[in-house]
Amino acid sequence: MSSSLFCAVAAPAFPVAFSPRESSALSDRLAAIPKLSAITPASRLTIRPVPEMISSGVPELDCLTAGLPRGCLTEICGTASSGRSSVLLATMAAATRRQEVCALVDASDSFDPVSAAAAGIDFERLLWVRCGVGNSATQKNLSRNPLMVPVEQALRVTDLLLQSVGFGLVIIDLGGIPFRAARRVPLTTWFRFQRAVENTPTVLLTITEAPCAQTCAALLLRLQSSIVTRVSAGAEPAPAHAQVFEGLQIQGELLRSRLHRHHEAIKALERKPAQSVKAAFTTQAVKVS
Numbered sequence: 001m002s003s004s005l006f007c008a009v010a011a012p013a014f015p016v017a018f019s020p021r022e023s024s025a026l027s028d029r030l031a032a033i034p035k036l037s038a039i040t041p042a043s044r045l046t047i048r049p050v051p052e053m054i055s056s057g058v059p060e061l062d063c064l065t066a067g068l069p070r071g072c073l074t075e076i077c078g079t080a081s082s083g084r085s086s087v088l089l090a091t092m093a094a095a096t097r098r099q100e101v102c103a104l105v106d107a108s109d110s111f112d113p114v115s116a117a118a119a120g121i122d123f124e125r126l127l128w129v130r131c132g133v134g135n136s137a138t139q140k141n142l143s144r145n146p147l148m149v150p151v152e153q154a155l156r157v158t159d160l161l162l163q164s165v166g167f168g169l170v171i172i173d174l175g176g177i178p179f180r181a182a183r184r185v186p187l188t189t190w191f192r193f194q195r196a197v198e199n200t201p202t203v204l205l206t207i208t209e210a211p212c213a214q215t216c217a218a219l220l221l222r223l224q225s226s227i228v229t230r231v232s233a234g235a236e237p238a239p240a241h242a243q244v245f246e247g248l249q250i251q252g253e254l255l256r257s258r259l260h261r262h263h264e265a266i267k268a269l270e271r272k273p274a275q276s277v278k279a280a281f282t283t284q285a286v287k288v289s
Contacts, residue, residue: 054098054203057090061252064279065219070201073194073216077208078223083250084175084207086283087223089119091205092169096122100168103127103161107154108176127167129157147181155189162196162204170197172206179209190216211255220256225249228282247283254278 053067068074068091078084093116095102102125104111109130116123132150154172161170174182190213197204206213211220225248 052201055094056087057092057094058087060279061087061221064252064254065221065257068203068205069218070203071198072218073190073197073204073206073213074219074221075206075208075211075213075217076221076223077211078175078225079209080175081225081227081248082223083225083248083252083283084223085115086248086250087252088171088173088205088207089116089121092116092126092171093120093122095169095203096120096125098168099125101125101127101166102169103129103167103171105129105131105154105157105161105170105172107131107150107172107174109150110176111173129154131157145181147178148184151177151181151185155185158193159196162193162202165200167202169203169205172204174212175207175209177209182208182212183210185212187214187216190214194218217256218258220254222253222255224251224253249282250280252279 051069051071053069055062056065056068076084076087092102092104097120104126106129109132111128111130113123116126131153151174154174158170158172161167193204194216206217211217211222213220228246228249
């Protein structure tokens with residue numbers, strides 16, 4: 001009959017005191033570890049340079065935000081008829097005038113080429129990706145929820161576009177998607193997009209009904225509008241008592257900006273979240289014969 005003897009040593013329940021010599025030796029040893037030797041004190045961290053800002057195509061918004069930042073995610077939100085499509089077209093027109101190639105990921109297949117032509121977009125420099133129009137074979141690996149199919153298509157395409165090079169502007173248009181579907185996009189996805197566009201000259205712009213990207217967006221704008229009409233003249237085909245749609249009076253509100261040139265003003269806004277800065281402009285209806 002045999003027996004075994006086991007011995008367990010418990011760690012002390014009180015902190016171990018080191019002598020000054022032992023403390024110095026421990027500090028030298030920790031400093032010699034490669035992973036720790038590269039640590040930089042917070043006081044010596046360098047400030048990241050301010051990204052290049054480009055025009056949004058709307059002078060009033062440029063005065064408000066100083067433009068759209070390259071290498072960052074910008075989100076423009078607004079309900080239907082808030083002016084978000086007008087700003088989208090103006091931004092693409094400004095980019096193509098700079099001889100840049102644009103990619104539009106149209107999740108709801110609502111892009112209107114006639115309005116785009118009237119806005120001055122160069123179609124030779126535009127890649128239009130229409131989502132939600134594929135057959136069942138192309139959608140079998142996507143979500144079983146019909147509302148999420150175009151959203152998942154848009155996210156997959158955006159991943160591919162951001163891994164490519166040569167695009168000055170990449171737009172994810174989720175404005176026509178129900179908000180209950182758009183808000184289901186994980187925050188990790190927006191964070192991945194943000195990291196993918198870093199250190200590149202690409203402007204990543206997303207159009208939504210309400211804020212979705214949260215803190216991943218370096219710039220967040222909200223648009224709202226009121227209809228501008230006029231009374232029809234008697235000489236026009238419309239009845240004299242009718243009103244003619246002239247355009248939209250749009251108000252843009254800056255909800256978040258980590259890149260604004262007026263740093264003191266932004267710091268004040270961060271201390272008082274209820275405040276915001278706004279800009280107003282008017283769109284003009286285009287008559288199509």
